[in-house]
Amino acid sequence: MIDASARDDLSKVLGERVQFDVPMSRHTSLRIGGPADAFATPADRSELRALLGVCRDRRLHLTVIGAGFNCLVTDQGIDGVVVTLRKFRGLEERSGPSIYAEAGVSHSAVTRLCVERGLSGMEFAAGIPGTVGGWIMMNAGIGVRELKDVTLEVGVVTPEAPEEVTLARSVLDFRYRELRGLPEHGVVVSARFSLEPSSRDQVKAEVNRLLAHRSSTQPLDVPSCGSVFRNPEGDFAGRLIEAAGLSGERIGGAEFSDVHANFIANVGGARAADVLALIECARTRVRDASGVELQTEVHVIGRSE
Numbered sequence: 517m518i519d520a521s522a523r524d525d526l527s528k529v530l531g532e533r534v535q536f537d538v539p540m541s542r543h544t545s546l547r548i549g550g551p552a553d554a555f556a557t558p559a560d561r562s563e564l565r566a567l568l569g570v571c572r573d574r575r576l577h578l579t580v581i582g583a584g585f586n587c588l589v590t591d592q593g594i595d596g597v598v599v600t601l602r603k604f605r606g607l608e609e610r611s612g613p614s615i616y617a618e619a620g621v622s623h624s625a626v627t628r629l630c631v632e633r634g635l636s637g638m639e640f641a642a643g644i645p646g647t648v649g650g651w652i653m654m655n656a657g658i659g660v661r662e663l664k665d666v667t668l669e670v671g672v673v674t675p676e677a678p679e680e681v682t683l684a685r686s687v688l689d690f691r692y693r694e695l696r697g698l699p700e701h702g703v704v705v706s707a708r709f710s711l712e713p714s715s716r717d718q719v720k721a722e723v724n725r726l727l728a729h730r731s732s733t734q735p736l737d738v739p740s741c742g743s744v745f746r747n748p749e750g751d752f753a754g755r756l757i758e759a760a761g762l763s764g765e766r767i768g769g770a771e772f773s774d775v776h777a778n779f780i781a782n783v784g785g786a787r788a789a790d791v792l793a794l795i796e797c798a799r800t801r802v803r804d805a806s807g808v809e810l811q812t813e814v815h816v817i818g819r820s821e
């Protein structure tokens with residue numbers, strides 16, 4: 517919980533861009549999650565830095581989220597401050613060709629710019645919902661294509677460094693669906709992506725092909741968080757879940773999709789506890805059926821009691 521004087525400090529720095537006791541169900545694609553003690557939407561880097569300073573001085577726990585497409589927030593909510601960079605919307609073509617995007621830019625805005633300018637290389641990411649910050653932190657991708665393949669550099673703000681630090685691709689430790697090695701408490705504020713000249717029609721055709729494939733293979737009409745489990749080496753979590761007989765399995769309002777078995781959908785009034793119970797059920801059944809230990813891709817965030 518945040519005491520009254522820490523609340524005052526946060527309000528002094530952010531004004532109405534900080535709110536208290538905000539239900540996280542409003543900020544996650546699963547539409548699930550209890551309240552965050554504070555929810556902050558800084559307008560720019562200087563407000564972000566000031567916010568990080570208050571969190572450090574007041575020892576408030578800080579959680580960064582993008583658009584919440586890969587987050588499961590517990591029913592008990594989140595301690596401390598949740599910050600989102602949704603106001604960081606700078607997006608432009610640069611030399612190379614490349615594009616520079618701030619962390620809050622949406623997947624669809626990046627795709628629109630690439631199509632408009634006929635820039636190729638990021639078509640694979642067109643249907644991966646979220647923000648540039650979330651893409652980078654998750655090393656989001658499909659098949660063998662991942663954000664790491666196009667990332668030139670990442671801008672990071674920390675409570676300690678007065679200036680934004682630019683980290684080149686060579687020092688970024690991208691792994692399967694994660695990025696390691698950022699400075700402690702570092703928040704990604706921007707990224708630059710390397711692209712290739714192409715034509716508007718070609719980029720558009722490839723984007724449309726991938727989006728059509730996605731809508732025929734994923735349940736996009738119900739709230740979900742995408743793939744719940746990482747694919748184990750040489751296999752697919754969805755295949756293992758289906759083989760364990762879990763397609764369509766339901767607990768409370770949460771259900772393993774029968775369109776894509778690695779998706780859990782909120783089919784109505786699901787609680788985080790329902791989703792967590794399904795996750796445990798899949799772990800046990802897949803372990804029993806195939807000996808594979810499934811690891812979650814979705815980030816579970818929040819108080820556990």
Ligand SMILES: Cc1cc2nc3c(=O)[nH]c(=O)nc-3n(C[C@H](O)[C@H](O)[C@H](O)COP(=O)(O)OP(=O)(O)OC[C@H]3O[C@@H](n4cnc5c(N)ncnc54)[C@H](O)[C@@H]3O)c2cc1C
Binds near residue numbers: 584586734741
């Ligand atoms: C229908 C559907 C389909 C999907 N398909 C795919 C797919 O094909 N491939 C794929 O890889 N993923 C997929 N996902 C998952 C999701 O789209 C990606 O993980 C995406 O990168 C999440 O972006 P986000 O902005 O919503 O991040 P969030 O979910 O908000 O955050 C993800 C993680 O990044 C951290 N984070 C976010 N922003 C920042 C920042 N600025 N600085 C520091 N840390 C930050 C958060 O703390 C969290 O740990 C899918 C999800 C859905 C719902």
